[in-house]
Structures are given as structure tokens and as C-alpha cells.
Amino acid sequence: MQQAPLPPDVSWAAPPLRTSRRQARLTVGLVATVVFLTAIAPLATDMYVPAFPQVAGDLSTTATQVQLTLTTFFVGMALGQLIGGPVSDQRGRRIPLLAALAIMTVASIVCALAPTIEVMTVARFVQGFAGGWAMVIGRAVVVDVARGAQLVRVLNIIAGVGGLAPIVGPLVGGLILQLSSWRVSFWLVAVLGVAMTVTTLIAVPETLPREHRHAGGLRSFVGAGRTVLGNREYVGYLVVAGAAMGALFAYVATSAFVLQTMNGLSPIAYSIDFAANAAGMTAAALIAARLAGRVSTRKLILTGQIAALAAGIALLVGALWLGTPLPLALVSFFVLMTAQGLMIPNGGALASAAVPEHPGTGSALQGFVQWVAAGTIAPIAGLGGDHTAVPMAVLVTAGAVVSMAGLLAAARAARGSSGWMPEEKCSPGSDGIGSLCR
CATH class of the missing domain: 1.20.1250.20 (MFS general substrate transporter like domains)
Incomplete structure (x- = not known):
């Protein structure tokens, strides 16, 4: 996959808002790794959906039970992101991210070897949970090191390049079915999990210093959620x-x-x-x-x-x-x-x-x-x-x-303002990089 060209006016240095974050830089490698992380959900879904009839036949189950594995994957994705974000606010980004990638890889292997639909359903939930955990930390890493217009620009680049996954996924899934078994698609996701682990080790530094982490515990989680939703x-x-x-x-x-x-x-x-x-x-x-x-x-x-x-x-x-x-x-x-x-x-x-x-x-x-x-x-x-x-x-x-x-x-x-769209102004960004036109 060819990487989309980056806008020439993007400064890839992290905004020096906090002295301890000056070493965390928004590099092309970091952005590419986050794109990689966000692609896991559409790839793990779109490569698998065309194989539903074959899965039902191989595992001697019904179409409804096979479709349930997609639902449990989505539920896992939702819960993984809900829990993974606050945990990374407490523990930092890098270690929880690597743990999530390891769990997702193991779950993908279990899916590839699943002897029954029940095992597949549980493994898909774990795969989705770990994938969601990794995705939310990837986004948080970008928020750690980008501000203002740079943040909007980079998140759009990530969404745009990551949008290639829904294009590639069904085509790869169809090709796999033509040449081999549906289980190969899960082996491929496992290989991608290993690749993501390697790129994370190389390109993603710790972007949340200890002094800026939030205390853990349920009370802290609820408090942070109440603040955000307020x-x-x-x-x-x-x-x-x-x-x-x-x-x-x-x-x-x-x-x-x-x-x-x-x-x-x-x-x-x-x-x-x-x-x-x-x-x-x-x-x-x-x-x-x-x-x-x-x-x-x-x-x-x-x-x-x-x-x-x-x-x-x-x-x-x-x-x-x-x-x-x-x-x-x-x-x-x-x-x-x-x-x-x-x-x-x-x-x-x-x-x-x-x-x-x-x-x-x-x-x-x-x-x-x-x-x-x-x-x-x-x-x-x-x-x-x-x-x-x-x-x-x-x-x-x-x-x-x-x-x-x-x-x-x-x-x-x-x-x-009480109007539908208040007057828009582009105010200078505090990061010295550019303005954010809201």
C-alpha cells in the first residue's frame, strides 16, 4: 500500500506545550503506525464477512450464530476502547499498547484454529476488545503530540489512509476464499498483529510522561468520564x-x-x-x-x-x-x-x-x-x-x-450563540504551528 503524501505545511515536531514532552515527536513513522492500528477493525471484519457461508458449513452451525461472532467483535471493540483509554491515561501509552497487540495476535490465532462456533465467538470478542484497546491508545498518542490545526490535519490523514482498509479487506478476503480456507484470513490478521508490534516498538515512544498521568482506580475513571461528558x-x-x-x-x-x-x-x-x-x-x-x-x-x-x-x-x-x-x-x-x-x-x-x-x-x-x-x-x-x-x-x-x-x-x-452556525474565526494556535478553524 502506497502511503498518501503528507501536506507540505505540516510541522512534525510536537508542540512544546510541556517541557517533558519535547522528546515525543509526531513523525511519519508514528503516523503510519497509528494508521496501521486503525486498520485492524475493518480488515478483521471485511476479510471475514464474505466467508460466512463457509464458516457455517465448516463449524456445523447456523448463519445466525456466525453473524453473532460479528456482533461480539463490535461489542469487544466498544468495551476495549472504553477501558483502554482511561488505563492508558493512568499507565502511559506504550506498554498497554504493546500488551493489547500481543493479546489481539493470540486471539486471532485462536480464531484461525477454532474447532467450534462457541470458541470462535469468545475469541472474536477478545480480538475485538484488544483491537479496540490498541486503536484508542493510537488516537491518544496523536492527541498527546499534536494540537490545533495539526491535530485535525493528522487525524484526517489517519482516517483517509486508514480508509483504504475497507477497500482492500473484501478483495483480500475474496482472494483468500478463492485460493484457500477462511481460516487463512485470521492467520493473516495474526501476522499483521506481529507486524504492528514491531512497528510500535520502533516508531512509537512513550508520549505521556509520568507527571501528567492520572491516578488510577474506579473513582478516577468515573471522575474523568464525568468531566469529559460534562x-x-x-x-x-x-x-x-x-x-x-x-x-x-x-x-x-x-x-x-x-x-x-x-x-x-x-x-x-x-x-x-x-x-x-x-x-x-x-x-x-x-x-x-x-x-x-x-x-x-x-x-x-x-x-x-x-x-x-x-x-x-x-x-x-x-x-x-x-x-x-x-x-x-x-x-x-x-x-x-x-x-x-x-x-x-x-x-x-x-x-x-x-x-x-x-x-x-x-x-x-x-x-x-x-x-x-x-x-x-x-x-x-x-x-x-x-x-x-x-x-x-x-x-x-x-x-x-x-x-x-x-x-x-x-x-x-x-x-x-443561539444561531445555527455562529460566526467562524480561525484563531492562532497556542502551539505555534497553525490555527484551528472550528
């Missing part, structure tokens, strides 16, 4: 990204039925369309990264929300009265996915910027909300069966509306 600006952006994530997984859960079952698209054509939509999301995130510090981040989010709302309304009209024709579905899905590239990473970046004193807890709650939304919305979107797109269209439309409400709440909290 920040109305943070909560608003949390809703922005969480609602967008729900709409995204409404698409992921139902697009195969809409395009293949209802419209007769071949599996190969569906994979190509899925990859094209993921590419649109990646391109949008990279464009947003280039615009960080020059264009209001809230305006970029609003642009994505308007596009997502338009796509949702088009899908709803098509589902209710037109039978969801293929051209309408293809265009609407592409617009919806591209819009997520403006909404999810930017919403997450502004949420992190709102609570710099608790980066681990803030990142943990973001990950928890987003993956709970994914795990909850995905099965709801399919309640109507495989011959209607109405539930999916309703969820996509509702997701855009709720995301807009979150942006309004965040804007009001940040500016103290």
Missing part, C-alpha cells in the same frame, strides 16, 4: 461522529441486499462498487486534511451532513415509492459514504480538541459510542428483510438529522 462541546461532537457512524453501518449491513438481492448486481460488481464508495470516503477525508487551518472544520462537517441528508432522503423516497432502483442506490450510497469522510474524522478531531486534559478518556468514549452505534444500528437496518430498503433509508436520514443536532449543540457551546 463538556457540552465535546458531547456535541460525540453525537456528530456517533450518528454518522450509525448511518455508515446501516449502509454496510444492507447494501449487499439492496444491490445484489433487489437489483441483481453480481458479487464482483458489488465489491467494485463497495470499494469505490470507500475510496470516496477516503478522498473526502484527505481533502479535509488539506483544508485544516484554512477552512472552518464545522463548515466541512456541515457540508457532509447536508450531503448525507440528501442521500438519505433520496433513498427513503426510492424505497417507499420507486422500489429502490439501481442508479438511485448507486449514486446515493456513493454520496453517503463520501460524506462520512467529512463528518466522522472531523467530528472526532474537534471532540478530542475540546478535552485535551483527558485525551485517553475522550478517545475511549468516542470509540465506545461509535462502535456501540455500529453494533446497534447494523441489525436494526436489516429488520425489514432482504427485499426492502426502508429501515436502512430511515436510519440513514435519521443519522444525518441527529448529527446536525450534535453540531448545533457543539457550536452553541463553543461560541455561546
